[in-house]
Amino acid sequence: MAQTVLNVAYGDDEEAQASAAPDVALKKRLHRSRRAGSAKALILVAPLLVFLLVTFLLPIGLLLLRAVDNREVPSVLATSAPLLAAWDRHALPSDQTFSAFVDDLKAAPRDRIAEVGKRLNYLDAGFRTLLTRTIRDLGNVDPAKAKESLIAINEKWGEPQTWQTIVDGSPALTSYYLLKAVDLKKGPDGSITAAADDAIYVDVILRTVFISFSVTVLCVLIGYPLAYMLASTDDKTARWLMMLVLLPFWTSLLVRTTAWLVLLQSNGVVNSILKYVGVIAEPIELVHNRIGVLVAMTHILLPFVVLPVHAVMKGIPTTYWRAASSLGAPPYKAFLRVYLPLTLPGVGAGALLVFILALGYYITPALVGGPKDQMLSYFIAYFVNQSSNWGMAAALAVVLLALVVGFYSALVIAYGHRSGARA
Numbered sequence: 001m002a003q004t005v006l007n008v009a010y011g012d013d014e015e016a017q018a019s020a021a022p023d024v025a026l027k028k029r030l031h032r033s034r035r036a037g038s039a040k041a042l043i044l045v046a047p048l049l050v051f052l053l054v055t056f057l058l059p060i061g062l063l064l065l066r067a068v069d070n071r072e073v074p075s076v077l078a079t080s081a082p083l084l085a086a087w088d089r090h091a092l093p094s095d096q097t098f099s100a101f102v103d104d105l106k107a108a109p110r111d112r113i114a115e116v117g118k119r120l121n122y123l124d125a126g127f128r129t130l131l132t133r134t135i136r137d138l139g140n141v142d143p144a145k146a147k148e149s150l151i152a153i154n155e156k157w158g159e160p161q162t163w164q165t166i167v168d169g170s171p172a173l174t175s176y177y178l179l180k181a182v183d184l185k186k187g188p189d190g191s192i193t194a195a196a197d198d199a200i201y202v203d204v205i206l207r208t209v210f211i212s213f214s215v216t217v218l219c220v221l222i223g224y225p226l227a228y229m230l231a232s233t234d235d236k237t238a239r240w241l242m243m244l245v246l247l248p249f250w251t252s253l254l255v256r257t258t259a260w261l262v263l264l265q266s267n268g269v270v271n272s273i274l275k276y277v278g279v280i281a282e283p284i285e286l287v288h289n290r291i292g293v294l295v296a297m298t299h300i301l302l303p304f305v306v307l308p309v310h311a312v313m314k315g316i317p318t319t320y321w322r323a324a325s326s327l328g329a330p331p332y333k334a335f336l337r338v339y340l341p342l343t344l345p346g347v348g349a350g351a352l353l354v355f356i357l358a359l360g361y362y363i364t365p366a367l368v369g370g371p372k373d374q375m376l377s378y379f380i381a382y383f384v385n386q387s388s389n390w391g392m393a394a395a396l397a398v399v400l401l402a403l404v405v406g407f408y409s410a411l412v413i414a415y416g417h418r419s420g421a422r423a
Contacts, residue, residue: 066394070174098146177395212358223305231313260296292368305350312346
């Protein structure tokens with residue numbers, strides 16, 4: 001009897017293994033098929049990834065690297081910079097350091113020396129002039145008598161403060177630009193303090209955030225009713241309204257901004273109509289101030305709120321309204337308790353998109369705004385195009401990128417907490 005039971009159990013095991021074998025083979029084939037599909041998909045998107053890497057991510061990475069790059073000074077003062085790094089910063093450097101400094105200046109091209117002077121001039125105003133005049137009179141200086149000769153050319157070479165400036169500007173990596181971008185500076189002892197002399201960038205950052213937030217609020221307040229009208233009206237009217245919403249996308253940004261400049265100027269259309277109907281007696285200033293910036297940016301960015309909100313509204317069944325009404329909710333309560341919460345994802349997406357785009361606006365504030373309405377992008381463009389200060393431009397770009405990432409992360413975290421609490 002026991003033998004019979006064992007034989008039956010053994011037979012069951014064999015049958016189970018035989019039935020499981022096809023399942024294992026099928027799983028392996030399915031796994032290979034998925035890997036092959038993933039490989040094909042990767043091959044298809046590889047050109048796009050390479051294109052984005054070469055034309056987008058790599059240039060941005062190189063630009064951000066310039067925020068801490070400081071190779072101009074140590075590359076020119078290749079011999080004297082290491083000697084100055086070991087200097088005690090109290091008495092004058094050694095004669096060997098003076099001689100090495102003269103040799104470095106004589107060996108370097110004039111354009112590289114000009115870059116060094118420009119870089120050190122950020123730390124000590126007038127250093128570029130000092131270096132330029134020294135180079136002009138350096139031709140017959142004997143390296144063996146470099147210390148006396150440099151002091152004879154300009155007595156500032158006999159001051160320890162001059163050499164401390166070179167030491168402060170010699171590291172290959174620097175925090176100078178990033179600190180200056182937030183109105184800070186590093187002292188001789190390494191402590192970080194507020195830069196009271198030219199503290200302007202924190203105000204510019206706050207102004208940028210305030211203007212972007214104001215434009216976002218205006219776009220939401222204007223775009224939400226417009227999106228509701230598009231979602232609730234008949235198809236023919238909705239198509240015409242949608243065409244009017246999309247019309248700004250068919251016109252250049254520069255043309256749209258210039259059009260607002262014409263409309264809002266002292267003798268423009270808006271002031272002329274207001275004077276004609278008797279609302280004002282004298283033209284009011286609507287451009288080259290905050291009003292012009294808000295009006296023009298709101299008009300340009302409005303479609304970025306309307307489109308996502310309209311898409312969400314079209315997906316909300318009309319039966320929700322009727323259900324709320326049948327349960328005794330008045331229209332305003334049905335809107336606030338039922339309809340509005342369902343449209344918040346579209347509102348959040350549109351508001352975030354407008355806010356991020358507004359943070360980087362440059363042309364519109366530059367044309368219709370005044371000196372106190374310029375945003376962070378204006379100063380980035382100034383350092384790139386006019387002063388050729390790539391380090392400062394990159395540092396401000398880092399600040400702008402940090403603002404975008406910070407606000408986006410805050411919104412994602414807040415939305416995650418809201419979804420978790422609702423679950």
